[in-house]
Amino acid sequence: MRQPVIIQIESIYYPILAAVGIPANLVTIVILSRGSYGLSKCITRYLVAMAAADLLVLIFEVILYETKDANFPYSFLNYTPICCLNLTLLFASIDSSVWLTVVFTFDRFVSICCQKLQTNYCTEKTATVVIAVVCSLSVLENVPIYFIHEPREIIDNVPWSCNLRSSFYTLPIWVAFLWLETILTPFVPFVLILLLNALTIRHIVLANRVRRGLRGNNAENQNDPEMEKRRKSIILLLAISGSFILLWMVNFLFYICVQFADTQFLDAKYNDPFTIMEQSGYMLRALSCCTNTFIYAVSQSKFRDELKNMIKRPLAPITCLFN
Template structure:
């Protein structure tokens, strides 16, 4: 959850603040240097990748906790969580290293490279086309079925356990009564459906856009302003998806809320001491 929060914060800083605000409204800033522009593009792609796969990893963790009782004792440990976070972070960086070399200077003034544009042959070279499909598979085409599969199995397991628990309680009590465990499971089902539903809804326009552009081999947007507006709205939905899962998980976890309160109180505690 901490890894997911950090990745979402990186998206808010680099993808939203730097790319969508500073890049457009401060045309003469250091962000226009080619090396800075390349690094910013690399960080943006890595942040999105880390956010999505942290969500998948956390969903798999919940799947193990609920459905795999034997594996739960070995997998759901702090050491395993650390290893998973490191692996996801390293893979997110390695997969997006080519993004840094995707751009070349737009123009050179006084031996200083300015601006970023796609390297020559980016859309025709076989290596770059293969990398584009690998990037599209890693985010978000592959996480889609994984999230749906894990959540469906988890929900079906909860339904089966609920039926068995309801049957046992009816035999022992002879009447229906309020069951806190059943309420917790019902909340978990709603949570799982909300997470996978929001991810699919918010990422679907991006997937459709990538598929259409790859099929038509379109790289520019010479159409009306409505097309450009649709593209910007699509990116807005994608960036919003990086925040919804963290907010949903955080608001439903009592320990997470307590840790946030401890972070807020910590500076004042130091002052008092």
Template sequence: MAVTDLLVIITAVLLNRITGIYFPFSFMSVTPICSLRIALICGSIDCSAWLTVAFTFDRFVSICCQKLKMNYCTDKTARWIIGIVCTLSYLRNIFWYFIFVPVYIIDNVPWFCVIFYKSLAWAAYDLILVIFSPCLPFLVILLLNALTVRHIIMANRARRRLRNQISGDNQKDPEMEKRRKSIVLLFAISTSVIVLYILYFMTVVYVRIANVTYFADSDFSDSTFILEENAYMLQFLCSSVNPFIYAGTQNKFRDELKRGVLCPFSMIPKFSTSRVQERNTLIPYYVVIS
């Protein structure tokens, strides 16, 4: 999931936004490269969104479906899910490459790309892509998180009643503390998705209804253009926030991160010890030679 979010930043921010702003007439703006770049951007965004859905479903199964957990929550299943999601995401967006036409043709070289279609098939394809990403992932994440939180709350009530009947005290329960942290994590995920994607949803609907199109010489001070760009900025920010929310809150991830940061420092004493041992083994050798 972190890799796909990083691909979104590389394709959508570095190769598209920064290149388009600071190097507008580079080879990246030639129509075939521009079309390929947009197809990769859409595929990366789809892959990031649906892997987030897959991870949310994995947490839902591990918490709410104990019988299914033993067979589903395995490394083999995770590898298959990741491969299938990534493959379908890029295959579904490969048609973006054929939907664009050049804006200018200078010295027989096509520059930039703009959507141009008149058939209902392309319009239906565009609508299907909007539904599958990000509308459907957004709704599925909210639904799964709501069901998970509901299950945790009901399990906590039953566990509290059982503990009160057995012990009759109100001591802290480590298991309930862990579940409470899970609720906070799920609410953080849902809130971040809602806040960072709600403007994008509104913009996508408005742009398609109003049939807004921007060219290289468009007025970038237009309020609609500013609204759309802010929506994209928040969408890309969501790809940066998700890895920290999902991975940064996990104890094992934090332990591995600390271990990776401290690894170079822990190797210094071992390196010094090995150098001292090597020097001690070489001294008798030079004495014999002399």
């Protein structure tokens, strides 16, 4: 029997995403960890943490969930307890990735707009504490995920795979949990990122006008390092948060549909528009874990230089032989 189109697309899409995304995030972590990228230690901590969280999403969702289910449906990883644990870590890593994007956006807001708070908040120590708190709360928040699943089937008294309990949509405690999950990820992050970006852009535009006025009529013809620094900061900030919002939008809309329409998660009706919307949202959400590396490469010249050096080093002996 021919598989639905969305399943055929996923069978090709997820392996390619893993093959590209995992090396990209590993390279990003290595380059940023060296400290030669030209960014402050505070920013570097956030970017490394974001890359690590994205890497975990690719491992738990793309490899151990999507790709594994399609190619190895009866491996030991599909025992129900292991499957439930994987789903718990999967959602914890997703929440960590999302909220690290939020706290990075807030850090940039404080750095640019709140000069008095900047000295005490925008430090490596504060970044480390914030990252630890975000990751810990993400894990604690998703512990109930382990208990909302039941075996999809039992073969020779062995529980296989995971399925949402039928009481998930009716029992008040699980309904409240679903609302909490929807509000915390991704509704609140959407609102916070949009608000913080709007305030940051407004502050930069006003500050640039004042600075240009103080420098006189010839300001546009002069090289201003401070304005150039602000321009690069806002490009990086908007690229990261903008790609997050765009790639999460379909998933966000489906979460809203689950709350107000007669639809459910992981429905097997693959020709149903809501199911296609859900699966498309998951694919775009996973893609958001690969984009930051390419954003750095496009927007940051020092990152490109470091990337080129990493590629050249392994090829240097071969080049010498040919020369």
